Every structure is written in structure tokens, then in C-alpha cells.
Amino acid sequence: MQVALTIKTGVVVETKSKAAAKKSATHPNTWVFYDGEFGRYHDIRLGLMTHALHYGTGCFEGIRAYWNPKQEQLHLLQAPAHYTRLQRSANVMRMTVPYSTEELVNLTVELLRRNQFKSDVYIRPLLYASSEEIGVRLHNLEHSFFIYAIPFGNYVEIESGIRCMVSSWRRVPDQSLPARAKITGSYAQSALAKSEAVESGFDEAIVLTVDGHVSEGSAENVFMLKDGVFVTPPVTDDILEGVTRTLIMDLIKSELGKSVLERSIDRTELYTCDELLLCGTGAQISPVIEVDRRRVGTGKVGEFTQELQSIYFDAVRGDSPKFKDWTIPVY
Ligand SMILES: Cc1ncc(COP(=O)(O)O)c(C=O)c1O
Numbered sequence: 001m002q003v004a005l006t007i008k009t010g011v012v013v014e015t016k017s018k019a020a021a022k023k024s025a026t027h028p029n030t031w032v033f034y035d036g037e038f039g040r041y042h043d044i045r046l047g048l049m050t051h052a053l054h055y056g057t058g059c060f061e062g063i064r065a066y067w068n069p070k071q072e073q074l075h076l077l078q079a080p081a082h083y084t085r086l087q088r089s090a091n092v093m094r095m096t097v098p099y100s101t102e103e104l105v106n107l108t109v110e111l112l113r114r115n116q117f118k119s120d121v122y123i124r125p126l127l128y129a130s131s132e133e134i135g136v137r138l139h140n141l142e143h144s145f146f147i148y149a150i151p152f153g154n155y156v157e158i159e160s161g162i163r164c165m166v167s168s169w170r171r172v173p174d175q176s177l178p179a180r181a182k183i184t185g186s187y188a189q190s191a192l193a194k195s196e197a198v199e200s201g202f203d204e205a206i207v208l209t210v211d212g213h214v215s216e217g218s219a220e221n222v223f224m225l226k227d228g229v230f231v232t233p234p235v236t237d238d239i240l241e242g243v244t245r246t247l248i249m250d251l252i253k254s255e256l257g258k259s260v261l262e263r264s265i266d267r268t269e270l271y272t273c274d275e276l277l278l279c280g281t282g283a284q285i286s287p288v289i290e291v292d293r294r295r296v297g298t299g300k301v302g303e304f305t306q307e308l309q310s311i312y313f314d315a316v317r318g319d320s321p322k323f324k325d326w327t328i329p330v331y
Helices: 017-026 051-055 080-091 101-115 182-201 243-254 301-318 321-324
Strands: 005-008 011-014 031-034 037-040 058-060 063-068 073-075 121-129 143-151 162-170 206-207 214-217 221-228 230-233 260-262 275-280 285-292 327-329
Touching: 031 101, 037 101, 037 230, 051 080, 051 121, 058 080, 058 182, 080 101, 080 121, 101 121, 101 143, 101 162, 182 275, 206 285, 214 221, 214 243, 221 243, 230 243, 243 260, 243 275, 243 301, 275 301, 285 301, 301 321, 321 327
Parallel strands: 162 206, 162 285, 230 260
Antiparallel strands: 005 011, 031 037, 031 143, 058 121, 063 073, 063 121, 073 327, 121 143, 206 214, 221 230, 221 275, 275 285
């Protein structure tokens, strides 16, 4: 790879650093869907002035597909629900996804087929302001849309349980930056919380609302089990309305025979509940065994959390006929 050099007032500036070149070469031949066509990752070029890069004016999704080696099948999980949410996020951002939900699902299946994935995969559709202009706004902008997919393992630990801290950063309130829309710019808040937690020696952050109630993890929704009832923050506590959250609520009721309450959760309930878990497409179901250096329940992975994991992983891999409608077979 050639590195172009620019001499500027005696300073040598690498316009394409070796590190950047190496990074962009990670998946050079991956098929991507970009602005109406299938192409190769390395052929896509984004301008330095791209609006979304400067102002966070984009919205996106994170979808998983699970490889089932016995079936030799890739199962695309909850794609219609993710694309419905993308349409809603786009509406908040004064954007329009240029395809119907059904078309988006079909494009995703086609993309996965082209890449011939035989492993678990993470899929990233992103709609963004692509105008190359200075000026912060939502109106009078051009938009681009792509779908990109990569092989992907666990995002956070799911077996032995994770240790969390309550973040000193608060969740973006609906009055400022609606968390229910999956907006690229609002992930700077998640990044602040995640890095604070990891660099303080924890695995993940749990973030409170501005008024001090539990909202969610940096990229996960929260459930706690207390006195036999599962509780999760309501959609009005500045959460992303998680696709996994809905699936877990259904499993708790139908498979565990327990009830789920959507109500605000106080910070200290995290210290006094019996079980705690984080869930999301990336995180899947991640048991929390410690919060702010306080044991959760027995300090071990909770019995009901484990049961939920077992049912969930069978379902997402297409091993559970009862939950066949959760996934779409790709091949
Ligand atoms: C902030 C936030 N909350 C919750 C979730 C979980 O949402 P889902 O289950 O739809 O992946 C995510 C996942 O991306 C997230 O980023």
C-alpha cells in the first residue's frame, strides 16, 4: 500500500497512515450493500466532509445471524423488528429509509449469501447524512444507506457473569437526544460510560436517567429479578426499546411462568435484587454478578438467568421448533 506524503510548512503529514491502511484492509473483499448496489468493502470511499462523521447525523441497527453447524444453516435473528426500529429512528432524524422493511430483510439475506458466512455474524445497517457540507442541521441533506456484515463472537462475557459499575455519566434524556432512536451521535454517551467502566476495572456500565433511575447498560437493556418477579425499566426511562428485551419479556412469561413488571428501578435495587442481567443483540444475555463492588444475589450466575440463556441460545440458533419464527434461514 502506497502512503502519500504532503509537505506542509516543513511538517510531514501522512495522509494515509499505515495503521489506517491496515485497518481498512481487515475485510477488503467483504460484500457490502451501499447506495443501491452490492460492492466490495474496499471499493467504498467516504468523503472527509461527510456530515454524519462530524455531527452524528445517522441512525443504525445491530443485527445478529447465528451459524448452526449441525444444520449447516445461518439463522438471521429478528431482522423485521430491527428494520422496523430503523424506520422509526429515521423518522425521528427526518430521514427516510429508501426500502421497505421486507426489502431490507431480503437485501440482508442476499448480502449474507454473497459473503457465504459460515460463522456467527453481526450485521450493521446504517442510514446517514452523506452531504459533504459544513452546517449542523437535519434538513436539506442527502442521505446514504449501507449494510455491512462481519463474523462476530461474544460482545461481553456471558458465562461466568460480569462486574458492573453505575456510571457517573447519565443517559441522554428524551428531551435532548431521544434514546429510543438508535442515533449514531448518542453513542458518544455510551462510549463515555463504557470506557469509564472498563478503565476503572469493571466489565460494563449501568447508566442512570437524569433523575437517577436505572436506564440501561452502555449497549444493553437491564432486567432484575426481585422476590420472584422480573422488573425492567419502562420505555419512558430513556432506554433503547430493545428487540432482545421484548424477546426476554416473552420468554420470562411463557417459559419461566413468571411475571414481568415494567417500572422504574432505583440504583440501590441493583444491590438488593436476587438476579440481574443485561441483554441485547450484541450482549445476548449477560448475567451480572456484581454492581459497584456489591454482590448481586449469591454473587454467582442466577438460576433463572441461566435458564433464560439456555432457552434463548437454542432459539437463536434455530434449534427450537417453538421459536422457529424468531429467525429466517439464510441458505
Ligand atoms: C443503548 C442500547 N440499549 C439497548 C440495546 C439492546 O437492543 P437490542 O436488543 O435491540 O439489540 C442496545 C443494542 O444495540 C443499545 O445500544
